[in-house]
Amino acid sequence: MDLQLAPLGSAAAFLAFGLALYGAIAGMVGASRRDARLQTSARLSAVAGFIVATAALVVMQVALLTDDFSVSYVATTSRIASPTWVKVVTMWAALEGSILLWAWLLSAYTALLAVTAPLNPLRPWALSIMQWVQVFFFGVVAFIANPFELVPFPPLDGPGPNELLQNHWMMAVHPVLMYLGFVGLTVPFSYAMAALITRRPGTEWMTQTRSWTLTGWGFLSAAIIAGGWWSYEVLGWGGYWAWDPVENVSLMPWLTATALIHSVQVQERRRMLKPWNLILVITTFSLSILGTFLTRSGVVSSVHAFGAGPVGPAFLVFFLVVTLVSFGLLAIRWDDVRDRADLDSVVSREGSFLGVNILFVALTFAVLLGTLFPLLVEAISGDKVTIGAPFFDQVTLPLWMLVLLLMGIGPLLPWRRAEQQRLKHNLLWLGGGFLVAGGLAVLFGVHKVYPALTVALAGYNIVSLGLLLSGALVPRLRLARRPALQVIRSYAHESRRRVGSMITHFGVVVIALGVAFSAGYRVDQQVRVDFGESVEFEGYTLTAVDRYVERTPQRISAGVVIDVSRDGRLIHTMRPRLNQFGDRRAVPTPAVMYRPSHDLYLNLNSQVTPTTTFAVLRVVKSPLVTWIWIGGFILALGTLYSLSGSSRTVPARASVGVEARGEEGASA
Amino acid sequence: MRLQRLLIPLLVVGALGALLVFGLLRGAPDKDIESVYLGQSAPGFSMELYEPYHSEYGPTFDFAEYAGRPMVVNFWASWCLPCYQEAPVLQEYWRQYQDSGVLFVGIHTQNRDHHADGLTFLSQFGLSFPNGYDPSSEISIDWGLYGVPETFFVDADGRVILKHIGPVTPELMDQQLKAMLQ
Numbered sequence: 104m105d106l107q108l109a110p111l112g113s114a115a116a117f118l119a120f121g122l123a124l125y126g127a128i129a130g131m132v133g134a135s136r137r138d139a140r141l142q143t144s145a146r147l148s149a150v151a152g153f154i155v156a157t158a159a160l161v162v163m164q165v166a167l168l169t170d171d172f173s174v175s176y177v178a179t180t181s182r183i184a185s186p187t188w189v190k191v192v193t194m195w196a197a198l199e200g201s202i203l204l205w206a207w208l209l210s211a212y213t214a215l216l217a218v219t220a221p222l223n224p225l226r227p228w229a230l231s232i233m234q235w236v237q238v239f240f241f242g243v244v245a246f247i248a249n250p251f252e253l254v255p256f257p258p259l260d261g262p263g264p265n266e267l268l269q270n271h272w273m274m275a276v277h278p279v280l281m282y283l284g285f286v287g288l289t290v291p292f293s294y295a296m297a298a299l300i301t302r303r304p305g306t307e308w309m310t311q312t313r314s315w316t317l318t319g320w321g322f323l324s325a326a327i328i329a330g331g332w333w334s335y336e337v338l339g340w341g342g343y344w345a346w347d348p349v350e351n352v353s354l355m356p357w358l359t360a361t362a363l364i365h366s367v368q369v370q371e372r373r374r375m376l377k378p379w380n381l382i383l384v385i386t387t388f389s390l391s392i393l394g395t396f397l398t399r400s401g402v403v404s405s406v407h408a409f410g411a412g413p414v415g416p417a418f419l420v421f422f423l424v425v426t427l428v429s430f431g432l433l434a435i436r437w438d439d440v441r442d443r444a445d446l447d448s449v450v451s452r453e454g455s456f457l458g459v460n461i462l463f464v465a466l467t468f469a470v471l472l473g474t475l476f477p478l479l480v481e482a483i484s485g486d487k488v489t490i491g492a493p494f495f496d497q498v499t500l501p502l503w504m505l506v507l508l509l510m511g512i513g514p515l516l517p518w519r520r521a522e523q524q525r526l527k528h529n530l531l532w533l534g535g536g537f538l539v540a541g542g543l544a545v546l547f548g549v550h551k552v553y554p555a556l557t558v559a560l561a562g563y564n565i566v567s568l569g570l571l572l573s574g575a576l577v578p579r580l581r582l583a584r585r586p587a588l589q590v591i592r593s594y595a596h597e598s599r600r601r602v603g604s605m606i607t608h609f610g611v612v613v614i615a616l617g618v619a620f621s622a623g624y625r626v627d628q629q630v631r632v633d634f635g636e637s638v639e640f641e642g643y644t645l646t647a648v649d650r651y652v653e654r655t656p657q658r659i660s661a662g663v664v665i666d667v668s669r670d671g672r673l674i675h676t677m678r679p680r681l682n683q684f685g686d687r688r689a690v691p692t693p694a695v696m697y698r699p700s701h702d703l704y705l706n707l708n709s710q711v712t713p714t715t716t717f718a719v720l721r722v723v724k725s726p727l728v729t730w731i732w733i734g735g736f737i738l739a740l741g742t743l744y745s746l747s748g749s750s751r752t753v754p755a756r757a758s759v760g761v762e763a764r765g766e767e768g769a770s771a
Numbered sequence: 772m773r774l775q776r777l778l779i780p781l782l783v784v785g786a787l788g789a790l791l792v793f794g795l796l797r798g799a800p801d802k803d804i805e806s807v808y809l810g811q812s813a814p815g816f817s818m819e820l821y822e823p824y825h826s827e828y829g830p831t832f833d834f835a836e837y838a839g840r841p842m843v844v845n846f847w848a849s850w851c852l853p854c855y856q857e858a859p860v861l862q863e864y865w866r867q868y869q870d871s872g873v874l875f876v877g878i879h880t881q882n883r884d885h886h887a888d889g890l891t892f893l894s895q896f897g898l899s900f901p902n903g904y905d906p907s908s909e910i911s912i913d914w915g916l917y918g919v920p921e922t923f924f925v926d927a928d929g930r931v932i933l934k935h936i937g938p939v940t941p942e943l944m945d946q947q948l949k950a951m952l953q
Contacts, residue, residue, distance in 0.1 A: 259891055
């Protein structure tokens with residue numbers, strides 16, 4: 104008899120669950136009894152769990168690639184005609200498979216942590232927490248949404264993955280980035296819990312997890328940008344963000360994680376904001392679970408409906424357990440955690456970090472409220488309401504502007520208290536940057552408030568980056584007797600975190616400009632054009648040349664060929680089309696002409712048959728939209744650059760915990 | 772003192788939890804779309820039958836020809852996993868009820884160009900009630916299909932009395948067939 108993949112995969116999932124459960128319990132017992140052998144066995148189980156989880160993953164891949172429809176997940180989501188890359192990524196194209204991927208990534212991080220984390224009182228507890236989280240995920244895989252169920256009468260073929268997801272390669276990227284982000288942020292959460300359990304709420308848990316937090320944050324940022332880009336390339340409305348619940352729930356943990364990576368620095372430097380950081384790390388982790396619950400349970404209606412199922416309640420229970428246990432623990436340990444230092448002055452680095460924290464938490468609250476408000480209203484009055492983009496725009500835009508404002512001034516302020524003279528000098532420069540950029544924007548016809556304000560703030564932020572760089576480089580250049588380039592290079596090399604944060608902030612400025620202009624000055628029009636005829640749009644002449652049909656085993660595409668010319672000169676040929684995958688509904692693939700100044704975006708809104716004589720097109724011109732993706736790359740680059748340095752600083756600081764406690768005692 | 776502090780997270784999480792449980796129990800608002808034909812005459816159709824049924828029912832099946840008989844109209848596709856679950860149930864009830872006047876009819880739909888896969892499906896389960904195919908998915912559009920499998924129960928007067936979404940179960944078949952034959 105053939106080797107059956109379904110029972111094999113199920114067995115691996117059960118085993119991974121068992122190993123996680125064993126490791127979680129052994130780790131806790133080992134840690135509380137200080138039993139080194141039990142702790143080691145828990146660590147080994149983390150590594151074994153990763154190996155077994157990898158086996159489950161491989162079984163799933165084999166099943167997908169060999170079209171084994173006796174495996175339930177393959178039967179419900181795959182299709183023989185799909186190209187190989189689609190089959191590979193089909194693993195995370197639906198719920199059960201994506202939870203398997205999530206669980207696997209979690210086991211990979213846990214194993215990595217078990218092998219590489221330096222030994223200290225936090226490690227066994229942190230590993231145990233990671234394994235408890237695994238218990239939940241593998242529990243879902245093994246018992247609630249098992250993708251490896253055996254299909255007694257396997258179908259000959261399956262329906263294939265969701266047509267919108269099949270339609271673009273970015274489906275391969277975005278979910279993985281998202282899970283890498285969520286899983287990465289599980290590490291600081293676990294260490295924070297360990298810190299609370301062991302009553303060591305100093306900076307140890309953060310320095311230990313600094314690079315994990317930043318990695319998680321970087322992946323989450325990249326995931327959100329990639330998600331926006333995917334939606335731009337696929338959904339056919341020419342936008343990238345719609346304040347849909349599924350987008351909001353990915354934004355919320357990002358907002359709190361952003362607040363966290365800033366406020367941990369205050370604790371590292373000033374031993375302040377201890378409880379605040381703990382609250383942030385717990386909230387970030389809880390929100391990532393809440394988000395999964397909201398989008399997988401059908402509780403809030405979203406365009407990305409994943410359908411209801413038993414997974415929803417499981418995530419709800421997990422969310423409630425996580426929040427109750429972690430916030431409960433924080434409440435019990437409150438006396439150990441409370442801050443003893445006070446803010447010396449609001450006008451200081453820590454003051455600005457505090458400000459930006461308040462802004463990010465306010466943003467999180469606004470997004471959470473907007474997302475859950477319809478549910479709240481329905482629970483109270485029974486009325487059904489929807490909260491659309493206008494609410495989110497009105498509430499969050501002023502906050503985003505304030506974030507940009509603080510982003511420019513914050514890094515220029517010294518710790519503790521700013522010196523008047525220096526502050527005035529900086530403010531003068533910043534104000535100049537603001538006015539010059541804003542003035543130029545208005546002069547060149549940017550009369551809308553937010554875009555003009557964004558340009559002004561961008562100018563202000565560029566000046567701020569210039570001041571930061573000159574403040575660091577000028578004294579060095581003066582002192583050093585080396586060529587300027589060498590000095591700059593050695594600065595960039597030594598201060599990786601600092602330079603990385605500058606690059607990241609620059610990426611944010613670029614993204615802000617892209618968002619402000621693409622949202623503020625977007626032109627969106629529906630046109631009908633007969634074949635052989637032309638229409639004018641924003642200085643372009645669009646000529647419908649022909650229609651075409653392409654057939655591949657995977658899909659049938661029917662589209663139109665549009666020649667784009669400007670001033671009588673042909674500059675581009677675009678082919679917007681409709682794709683039909685098997686018998687799923689046809690989905691459009693817009694054609695995008697990427698340009699630095701603006702994109703031209705064509706989406707086919709009518710059927711193309713051999714007898715049609717015209718095409719209906721949605722034509723969108725979005726200024727500067729490409730800069731959002733470029734800004735995303737810059738941001739990711741900056742994060743990567745910061746990380747490239749911190750690997751050296753972490754081990755050096757790993758044993759700071761005990762001294763930190765002593766220091767705190769002294770300062771109190 | 773400590774217990775008092777626990778109260779705040781308990782209250783906040785409790786309130787949020789209550790709201791989310793409400794959302795969960797309320798269910799998804801867009802599910803369970805009722806058929807517009809409920810209580811109305813079913814839309815007629817005619818389709819090509821699969822070859823094995825030609826000797827008994829002829830090459831084409833015309834809905835109107837069987838007016839006056841209660842009918843179970845089942846839509847399926849060869850790529851649809853739940854269809855594989857329900858096929859043995861349908862065959863079993865057809866075996867039990869075929870002499871009672873009720874007619875079962877299966878329609879292979881939403882699967883253009885995969886006519887042959889349907890034949891394999893039929894022989895795999897030895898379905899003996901008439902099955903045909905709907906290559907352009909016209910019938911499924913006329914009947915307002917949401918997905919496959921869907922099963923319509925039509926009474927002797929030609930009115931749709933139930934549209935069932937998802938695979939049929941023995942309980943459902945028992946209950947509906949008894950009601951239709953009363």
